[in-house]
Amino acid sequence: MKKTTVTIVCVIAAALLLLTPIPSLSKENGARTYKAVLYSVQVFDRAGPDGGLNADAAKGVTVSILGNEIYNSVNTAADHSVC
Numbered sequence: 001m002k003k004t005t006v007t008i009v010c011v012i013a014a015a016l017l018l019l020t021p022i023p024s025l026s027k028e029n030g031a032r033t034y035k036a037v038l039y040s041v042q043v044f045d046r047a048g049p050d051g052g053l054n055a056d057a058a059k060g061v062t063v064s065i066l067g068n069e070i071y072n073s074v075n076t077a078a079d080h081s082v083c
Contacts, residue, residue, distance in 0.1 A: 017037065018036065018037045019036055019037075019038060019039075020036055021034035021035060021040075029044070029046060029058075030044065030045060030046030031044050031045075031046070032045075038065060039065045039066070041063050042062040043060075044061070044062070045059055046059070062074060
């Protein structure tokens, strides 16, 4: 009984350490990053220098698990330009 309780507490503590994200804000590229040991999520919400859409603008989310990018929905203004 006591051994089972200790095992459950250790598993819960390990899950909390591996899955709890730490938020950070990058002033260079306007991305909010949430990093945990197992995954990271980047949220891009960046307007161009004039506040509008231009080649520097980006919006979207990128999700990586164990360093491998599994989801990317970042749209840049360059993707929507008409030639």
